[in-house]
Amino acid sequence: MASDRQIKERELRKEQILNAALKVFKANELEKATMDEIAKEADFGKATLYYYFSSKEEIFIEILNRGWKMIWESIEPVIHNPGKPKDTFIDALNIIGTLVRKNQILFEFLFTAPQKMPSSLNEGKPEWKGYQVKMYSVFEGLLEEGISKKEFPQMRSDLLMRAIGGLFHGLFFLGHEKKPMSRETMEDFITTFIGNYGTK
Amino acid sequence: MASDRQIKERELRKEQILNAALKVFKANELEKATMDEIAKEADFGKATLYYYFSSKEEIFIEILNRGWKMIWESIEPVIHNPGKPKDTFIDALNIIGTLVRKNQILFEFLFTAPQKMPSSLNEGKPEWKGYQVKMYSVFEGLLEEGISKKEFPQMRSDLLMRAIGGLFHGLFFLGHEKKPMSRETMEDFITTFIGNYGTK
DNA sequence: ATTTTTATCGAACCTTTAGTCGAAAATTAA
DNA sequence: TTAATTTTCGACTAAAGGTTCGATAAAAAT
Missing domain, CATH: 1.10.357.10 (Tetracycline Repressor, domain 2)
Known part of the structure; x- marks a missing residue:
């Protein structure tokens, strides 16, 4: 099972993704914000985003x-x-x-x-x-x-x-x-x- | 060359398309408005829209x-x-x-x-x-x-x-x-x- | 009537992009 | 060390939607 620290780290990564997403949502206009860009901004592979969130x-x-x-x-x-x-x-x-x-x-x-x-x-x-x-x-x-x-x-x-x-x-x-x-x-x-x- | 009436009719058709587009832009959210829907609403084939306008x-x-x-x-x-x-x-x-x-x-x-x-x-x-x-x-x-x-x-x-x-x-x-x-x-x-x- | 111009559209084309898959790292547990 | 678990991502798939093409119809000009 997952340790305390693991859970905390996971939460941090989630936040990293959310922050990146916000940046991208802001810079490009909402619907033009792509998962690829969010991934790039968050410094993760696109597929990894789907490990943390189930959809855009x-x-x-x-x-x-x-x-x-x-x-x-x-x-x-x-x-x-x-x-x-x-x-x-x-x-x-x-x-x-x-x-x-x-x-x-x-x-x-x-x-x-x-x-x-x-x-x-x-x-x-x-x-x-x-x-x-x-x-x-x-x-x-x-x-x-x-x-x-x-x-x-x-x-x-x-x-x-x-x-x-x-x-x-x-x-x-x-x-x-x-x-x-x-x-x-x-x-x-x-x-x-x-x-x-x-x-x- | 095009007659006066032809030009007027063309303008009417343009307006018909623009009104339809407005409806669709309004109903769906802007970027979700598709040319297919505009065409349907305007009662023209999609390709016809491109006869009157060069792009969405x-x-x-x-x-x-x-x-x-x-x-x-x-x-x-x-x-x-x-x-x-x-x-x-x-x-x-x-x-x-x-x-x-x-x-x-x-x-x-x-x-x-x-x-x-x-x-x-x-x-x-x-x-x-x-x-x-x-x-x-x-x-x-x-x-x-x-x-x-x-x-x-x-x-x-x-x-x-x-x-x-x-x-x-x-x-x-x-x-x-x-x-x-x-x-x-x-x-x-x-x-x-x-x-x-x-x-x- | 015939030719030319204008108008229409179905069927493709093509790009973009959300989401998936399976395998490989990396980490943790034993 | 080895097995189990967690995390990562490259490559692929599928679908949506803007745009083009080529053929046809309708209207106007001759």
């Missing part, structure tokens, strides 16, 4: 699963702050902003891949989707509470949600130069667009 | 060219309103909003395809890119003017641009239900987020 899809999904799990686990601790929807909302956004800043490539992938990807990969309710849904529910809940407490603009929470989603997305991922945005700039933004209600 | 890419590009040209020509008439950046900005946004509402599928394609598509299609500075750039320049110019006149939030115009871009995009294209948004709702939005500066 699985690699894809695994990146999403791990990523969204990480997002969820990062914000989970701060979302139970009762009675302070705006602060909580901003805290959570900032946490995600920090993550994005640390690994822009991964997060751009996490936030954009679901749009681009074949919807066939969505069937079977993958793990990552669960985390994504949970996160959106939390945000929408905070918005609803914040709206009713007049801390946010008075409008339908789902629309506000979309606007903020777009805003956030635009701030980090649109534009030609995709340089990360500092925490200060981002807080500035949040305050300007959604934070200056009911406070002045 | 060309079909793709042609949709973008025609679409962005249309966008540009729709806003061009209103952007020369001198001295009223905020009004002009909102007018232009509203015009685009109206277009989007009329043909959501096409515009979702126009606004999202450039992100998803292989960058190889961007080489050679395609026509549509020109219109897109012109449009963005106009918007950014209006923002700069509006900022300096305190009609907009005081922040770097490029950042504001990104925010509004994301906002707009989110409003129309994010979310599960992609139902069109009414003009009223949209004006509400614009006012709430960028329009209530320097006026109250």
